[in-house]
Amino acid sequence: MHPSPVSAAPPITRGLLFVFALPGILQGFMHAPAQSILQGIYAKESGLALVALGGAVLLVRVCDIATDLLIGYFSDRSAERGISRKWWMAAGTAVTIVSLWFLFRPPPQVSIGYYGGWFLLANIGWSLCEIPYRSWSLEFSPEARQRTRITTWIAMATMVGSVLFYVVGPAGKAMGVLKSGELNMEMLGLTAVLVALLLPLLNFYALWKVPDGQSRAASGHRPPPESIRLLLASVLGNVPLMRLILVFSVCNLMSGLSGSVSLLYMTNYLGLGAEANLVLALALPIAMLGLPLWGWLAQRYPLQRVWAVGLGMAGVAYTGLGLLPPHPGTLLYGLVGTLVVFFALSTLIAAPVILGDIIDYGKEHYGVDRAGLYVSCQTQVVKAVNALAAGGGLIFLGWMGFDATKSGADITPQALLALKLTAAWAPALGMISAGLMLWFLPISAESRKLAAARSPSPVPGVEVT
Known part of the structure; x- marks a missing residue:
């Protein structure tokens, strides 16, 4: 058994690491409210029952199992054939922007179907971005030291994004954009605007500037029949x-x-x-x-x-x-x-x-x-x-x-x-x-x-x- 041939990964400078980590900022920024705050805001301001919200979240998590595994599997198959994982991230960026716009800016009268449907689509968008992104980051270099540097920068960027989410309320109030600095639907609406503006900017800049790294397809490797x-x-x-x-x-x-x-x-x-x-x-x-x-x-x-x-x-x-x-x-x-x-x-x-x-x-x-x-x-x-x-x-x-x-x-x-x-x-x-x-x-x-x-x-x- 011999190692699979790969193309040489480009040198990883700090500037390249910075650009590589940029998508992680918005990932932390978007996930911060989705962990638990989102459900509480919907229950408080939209009048949806906690039992119904809990059931919707559970159903979305069950669907996550199938969608995540399918995205992981088919992104692998396409990568084996020389199709960059970047295309999956580009598609996920578009899905995420649309779904979060409607999820974070709901109409006055909202149903549990509205919440569950857009929350499910948002999770699919996140998976389309994040699974190929994490795979790309681990495949970029075969060296453990370089992988550690990439992982550290991405983890730091994700934490920065989480912190920035909690700054939106106070900053929005100080600038007169928000009536209060509380975690509410008004703040989520501003968050949706920021995601729509910044997510394509950060994601596509990283996709443009950072190479694919290793490529077994480019070296002539052909995967066995599935x-x-x-x-x-x-x-x-x-x-x-x-x-x-x-x-x-x-x-x-x-x-x-x-x-x-x-x-x-x-x-x-x-x-x-x-x-x-x-x-x-x-x-x-x-x-x-x-x-x-x-x-x-x-x-x-x-x-x-x-x-x-x-x-x-x-x-x-x-x-x-x-x-x-x-x-x-x-x-x-x-x-x-x-x-x-x-x-x-x-x-x-x-x-x-x-x-x-x-x-x-x-x-x-x-x-x-x-x-x-x-x-x-x-x-x-x-x-x-x-x-x-x-x-x-x-x-x-x-x-x-x-x-x-x-x-x-x-x-x-x-x-x-x-x-x-x-x-x-x-x-x-x-x-x-x-x-x-x-x-x-x-x-x-x-x-x-x-x-x-x-x-x-x-x-x-x-x-x-």
Whole structure:
């Protein structure tokens, strides 16, 4: 088995990295309201029932599974035939602009069908942009160090976009464009205008200035005939991919479990009031400071070991969170919370770079390019696990008798134990377990040869170049 031939990737300068990361700004900007704020604004100002909104979101997420996998698969097939992934991003840009315009600027009388339909189309637009974009970023260079630099810049750009969204309200009010700086439909309307103006500018500028990078089609590679057997073997039979998904699932399940009850833990048990908002407001800037450091570490030390240490230390920080007494003060809680965020950020850098190694492994072992499909698989794991964690944490608290209207000494010992388990101690155990798996399981570039030796032989009848 020999590595697949690729064309040489161009040198990656800081200017090129900056341009490459530009689409990430608008991705963070658009996703910030869609995570949870959007549903609350529709419920408050459009009068839609929470049950109906929840059902619509659930239906869209189910459709996401099919659309994301199809986009990943067909973008791979087109890339194998020399068709640039940039065309998928261009189509996604157009779909996103139209869908967000109607989703963020609804008429006075709106139905659940209106919300669900445009929200679904917006998610399709995002996937058309983001799955090819992430695949392109991982295929751009075969070197782990360069992939780490690209991943760090894109992660930073995404965080900047998320921060900028929360600036729209106050800035719009200060400029007289908005009546108030609150998170409401008026602010979403201004957001839609900004997306319509800036999304094509940033996306198409990156598509124009940044080359495609590696191209197996240009080097004469021809993919083997597609078959169900090859498809299943190259996904389910890709041992490093399955191991990455296992670790990724544990990380996201534990962090999602804690996140689903963090507000209850801060207010009902720790007794934090306005201080809780202050700590939450500092989370994103802290994240932006931590990302370059993890990128630097990932370039100088074995990637899996860096991630393993990050997750293990995040587990230790979660343990400290569970040991905090009531009314710990903003400084102590802020310090512990900052450590949790800082160490957990290692995932944003390490996981995409390791996925790039797995994409290379899949090309070498099966002879087909599955970058888009692997990215979409990882995306679906994040969505499914986060949904499970968000609901599971609240259900567990309710089952253990926790009452959200009670706080302090009124919380029963059983309910308090359940709250600490969900917010801190279960995530601590999960993060440490994930770190241990990373330390011993061969996944990344340093262990890819070992993983290949332990994997089954390539699918019979498939010529691996």
